[in-house]
Amino acid sequence: MLINYSHIILILLSMDEEKLQVSEVTKLVEKDFLISDNKSLIPSADLVSLEEFRKYLTEKLKFLLDNKFDMLVNILYKIDISEKKLSHLFSGKNRDSIPATLADLIIERQFQKIKLRKMYKEGKL
Numbered sequence: 001m002l003i004n005y006s007h008i009i010l011i012l013l014s015m016d017e018e019k020l021q022v023s024e025v026t027k028l029v030e031k032d033f034l035i036s037d038n039k040s041l042i043p044s045a046d047l048v049s050l051e052e053f054r055k056y057l058t059e060k061l062k063f064l065l066d067n068k069f070d071m072l073v074n075i076l077y078k079i080d081i082s083e084k085k086l087s088h089l090f091s092g093k094n095r096d097s098i099p100a101t102l103a104d105l106i107i108e109r110q111f112q113k114i115k116l117r118k119m120y121k122e123g124k125l
């Protein structure tokens with residue numbers, strides 16, 4: 001039986017790349033949710049997949065929605081989540097899906113920021 005090492009290497013590279021992306025997004029989210037010099041409402045966690053981070057962020061957002069709504073709204077404004085998307089989300093009937101959808105919107109915005117910063121560094125803006 002032959003082992004396809006190139007396939008294994010590609011899998012490992014994609015896993016490393018996802019972990020790097022998760023790390024970048026996690027750091028941005030932690031920074032955006034700072035409430036004092038070194039305390040964040042969403043501290044970094046050692047997560048290896050985007051799905052793990054999404055679940056983690058969703059749980060944190062559930063707490064903030066229930067206990068610190070005004071603070072959460074200010075942070076969402078600071079992150080620059082589309083007001084139109086937020087308005088649509090909060091006017092919907094399914095309140096249970098709000099934390100997961102918010103997590104998706106935050107992650108999407110952080111990836112946009114990462115891409116824009118990369119393009120700026122490369123002189124493509």
